[in-house]
Amino acid sequence: MDHMEYVLNILPFILSGLKLTAKIYVATLVIALPLGLLAAIGKVNGSKLIKKILFIYTWVWRGTPLLLQLFFMFYGLPVIGIRLSPFAAATITYALNYGAYLTEIFRGGIESIDKGQYEAAKVLGMTYPQTMRRIIIPQTVRRVLPTTCSEAVNLVKDTALLAVIGMPDLLRISTQIFTRDFDITAFIVAFVLYLMISSVLVKLFGKLEEVYSIYE
Amino acid sequence: MTLIRMCNIHKYFGSLHVLNGVSLEVTKGEIVAVIGPSGSGKSTLLRCMNQLERIDQGFIEIEGIVVEAAGDVGVKITATPQEVKATYRKMGMVFQSFNLFPHMTALGNVIEAPIAVNKVTKAVAIQIAEKQLAKVGLLDKKDAFPSKLSGGQKQRVAIARALAMSPDIMLFDEPTSALDPELVGEVLSVIKKLAQEHMTMMIVTHEMGFAKEIADRVIFMDDGIILEDSSPKEFFGNPRHPRIITFLEKML
Numbered sequence A: 001m002d003h004m005e006y007v008l009n010i011l012p013f014i015l016s017g018l019k020l021t022a023k024i025y026v027a028t029l030v031i032a033l034p035l036g037l038l039a040a041i042g043k044v045n046g047s048k049l050i051k052k053i054l055f056i057y058t059w060v061w062r063g064t065p066l067l068l069q070l071f072f073m074f075y076g077l078p079v080i081g082i083r084l085s086p087f088a089a090a091t092i093t094y095a096l097n098y099g100a101y102l103t104e105i106f107r108g109g110i111e112s113i114d115k116g117q118y119e120a121a122k123v124l125g126m127t128y129p130q131t132m133r134r135i136i137i138p139q140t141v142r143r144v145l146p147t148t149c150s151e152a153v154n155l156v157k158d159t160a161l162l163a164v165i166g167m168p169d170l171l172r173i174s175t176q177i178f179t180r181d182f183d184i185t186a187f188i189v190a191f192v193l194y195l196m197i198s199s200v201l202v203k204l205f206g207k208l209e210e211v212y213s214i215y216e
Numbered sequence B: 001m002t003l004i005r006m007c008n009i010h011k012y013f014g015s016l017h018v019l020n021g022v023s024l025e026v027t028k029g030e031i032v033a034v035i036g037p038s039g040s041g042k043s044t045l046l047r048c049m050n051q052l053e054r055i056d057q058g059f060i061e062i063e064g065i066v067v068e069a070a071g072d073v074g075v076k077i078t079a080t081p082q083e084v085k086a087t088y089r090k091m092g093m094v095f096q097s098f099n100l101f102p103h104m105t106a107l108g109n110v111i112e113a114p115i116a117v118n119k120v121t122k123a124v125a126i127q128i129a130e131k132q133l134a135k136v137g138l139l140d141k142k143d144a145f146p147s148k149l150s151g152g153q154k155q156r157v158a159i160a161r162a163l164a165m166s167p168d169i170m171l172f173d174e175p176t177s178a179l180d181p182e183l184v185g186e187v188l189s190v191i192k193k194l195a196q197e198h199m200t201m202m203i204v205t206h207e208m209g210f211a212k213e214i215a216d217r218v219i220f221m222d223d224g225i226i227l228e229d230s231s232p233k234e235f236f237g238n239p240r241h242p243r244i245i246t247f248l249e250k251m252l
Helices: A003-045 A048-063 A066-079 A086-111 A115-123 A128-163 A170-181 A185-215 B042-049 B081-088 B106-116 B122-135 B151-163 B181-196 B208-214 B232-237 B242-251
Strands: B002-013 B016-027 B031-035 B057-062 B065-070 B091-094 B169-173 B200-204 B217-222 B225-230
Touching (some): A003 A170, A170 A185, B002 B042, B016 B042, B106 B122, B122 B151, B181 B208, B208 B232
Parallel strands (some): B091 B169
Antiparallel strands (some): B002 B057, B057 B065, B217 B225
């Protein structure tokens, strides 16, 4: 069989895997980014109880392997009677895991803003939420962009763990094609696709950094 | 009319007694220079006025409203939190380190509070801001980000930002201490302009010549107390206290 034809042949399967990967990826970021931001604000300025809860959250989720967390969600929760769809279970796990890392990144960013910024906002009569939204967060975003970018790229690669828990993601579909045809072309296609997504992300964040650095 | 009344203020930083029973009144239109050696409590006094520092004892009245009372002083805050907030808004403040918002242009810095706090429309805020930027001589820099401005320009934008909230009193916390010597003049001349408009001002400064020229009153602080409170003529012409004489000898 002609090689190009073979690629075109397997491509629809691979793209269906890519679609799942992309869905989980986007859903994860949509949850993890706001979660990380809110939790970071809570860690900086929450009550003692909130700080304690958030400490335990980031401690547990950053301190254990992501794969083990996925196993717990997939095989552990049903044991205690909670049944989630594979998509929900995977998204929740990724979101909580990345949310924990982003919490620490954003917390560091918020804490790096000079306290004079809070004072200036305060003497102008701004409330705490206004100060955070209008003064502190925009500056924080600029500072955490590079680290957030590498987390976003990490997540692309971490989605490949979906293959281990049997979800038909980009990697698993490629593996299936490989076992079926005993041909590594599927792996090469997956390789290229992963690299393309990562490159687009890096470019995108680079653009964002440019936009945010006009004031420097 | 008394704008600010501070009564027997005590403030501690840990075991350090920074303000040791300071009482002070500022009347409308008055320009008060606060001087003294570093660590004497000048900045803390100023920062207690607008709650950047909370007092440990004493009470503070602004325009007849008790805004802060701590310890057993027999005075209570009777105003609602909203009234207290509104009262604080009548005080503008300028910092030693400018504290401009770096992610906003000069104009953005000045329109920010009118829009966010006073809820005016953007068009109105821009009108207010351009007037204030013109007053400090920086209308042509309105689209510049703070990183592109000199220290003196930054401080003038900071003054415009405070003025945009139409304060009844301006607090200056060492406004020229972070500036290169050649940039001090432009900031002082803006403050002088405000003096001509009879803005009530309280200025913590190390510029003795400026204090002498502009102030109606000079307050000398040392070790958390007000050692002297007199006219500049009296203060500079006939200093009595040995601490003040030593200080002035060092400064002049």
